[in-house]
């Protein structure tokens with residue numbers, strides 16, 4: 462059945478067309494995002510949800526999203542999505558980090574001009590027939606210092622345009638080196654320095670704990686007299702009350718805000734103050750940007766739903782379409798190795814160590830790690846997937862480590878997973894053969910060659926005569942058909958294992974019978990997702 466996507470915000474219809482062209486069923490309901498009850502009622506039908514900023518994807522919405530696999534944000538900020546809840550539920554969250562960056566930077570520059578020359582107020586006055594030439598004295602941008610807070614994608618474009626306007630650009634961004642910031646045409650400074658030197662300040666950070674109120678009352682008080690402040694990033698970065706007071710006192714000469722602490726902003730302390738320019742979150746609102754983000758989000762979501770390729774996800778490593786194709790069997794193997802150990806381990810896991818050998822070590826290890834951990838975690842929670850498993854492992858304090866090495870043996874590559882608990886270490890290795898079928902090649906250090914089936918039985922015993930007979934006879938007498946039988950031992954008379962690939966789950970009474978023979982140390986039925 463074709464995957465089904467809901468578009469719940471006002472996205473360009475380009476997105477709808479792309480979903481249809483790719484064979485995805487799509488419902489375009491651009492107003493449903495604002496209707497929480499209706500969205501909660503219908504979300505259970507969809508594999509994908511495409512949104513802008515009006516749809517709030519809360520824990521309640523996610524609790525009803527029984528089939529949801531991916532949320533695509535046609536834009537940058539994902540603060541309208543409860544990402545921890547989405548990750549826990551195994552839903553990928555992706556955005557389009559570049560599609561509206563130039564448009565938003567241009568809006569910030571437009572806002573800077575608007576506030577420098579009081580264009581909106583002068584416009585209103587002229588329309589009113591007042592011709593107040595002397596009232597609207599402006600400030601030139603040339604040779605002025607622009608302080609950029611957060612010089613990432615949008616901040617960089619703003620810096621570039623501002624340099625074109627012959628401004629001196631300084632930037633505060635603690636995650637970037639002075640060299641990187643210099644490459645963007647700006648001088649790296651500390652926040653205090655920026656506050657003291659900037660004639661114009663523009664904000665381009667996401668709203669995080671560290672950036673909330675970054676222009677606090679105290680910070681605003683340390684700005685240069687006559688500063689003008691532009692916020693086209695997120696409401697909540699600036700203390701609006703304090704700013705209003707400083708605008709009234711004349712310390713701040715003007716402000717241009719596209720975003721507000723509460724949106725939609727129908728009432729705000731900045732409204733109706735002189736030389737405050739406001740727009741209703743229009744940063745990304747150009748035809749070009751909306752086409753870009755709609756096209757990109759629809760392509761990304763379609764690729765994921767149809768091929769497993771992951772691009773621009775915030776809670777899952779990226780996997781290209783090419784990688785998804787080549788890595789498919791290895792991801793399956795990683796999942797099976799994890800599932801094997803997960804089903805055998807009933808005590809708390811302290812650490813998972815993953816060794817990638819040869820060909821396996823050249824792949825996207827972050828994605829393979831997620832598959833191993835997901836396989837392990839599925840034993841205790843069948844709903845877990847590659848997105849939610851790492852979250853679950855972190856919550857449980859499980860340490861995950863990886864090692865890569867060149868080809869070390871007969872196989873072109875293999876993956877070995879070792880799980881450490883307080884009581885023991887347990888390991889299993891596997892490879893992918895040229896038929897793209899995952900195989901288990903070593904358990905407990907004992908070499909084997911076992912195909913993986915949906916239903917299997919794993920036994921451990923001392924290497925004594927009669928084991929094969931007992932297993933074969935017990936299965937036969939109880940109507941369990943064996944598709945494949947693999948044996949291994951570390952030495953004659955030593956430790957031995959058997960892996961039976963059977964056509965149906967081994968019934969409990971049959972397991973009990975095997976245990977009653979006293980021949981086996983372990984009799985463990987196993988299930989694998991081989992689909």
Ligand SMILES: NC(=O)C1=CN([C@@H]2O[C@H](COP(=O)(O)OP(=O)(O)OC[C@H]3O[C@@H](n4cnc5c(N)ncnc54)[C@H](O)[C@@H]3O)[C@@H](O)[C@H]2O)C=CC1
Nearest residue numbers: 537538611612613614615634636665666667693694744745
């Ligand atoms: N008004 C609108 O319609 C739009 C608004 N936005 C907003 O613009 C924001 C910036 O977007 P991008 O440039 O694409 O994001 P980005 O992630 O490329 O850049 C953000 C920068 O902020 C920096 N940063 C993080 N913490 C910081 C801190 N404590 N102090 C200073 N800098 C810090 C980061 O190091 C990074 O360089 C988005 O998060 C979004 O909220 C984006 C698009 C449209």
Ligand SMILES: O=C(O)CCC(=O)C(=O)O
Nearest residue numbers: 513514536537538745746
């Ligand atoms: O979709 C919109 O209009 C808002 C854009 C935005 O804020 C973002 O991309 O972060």
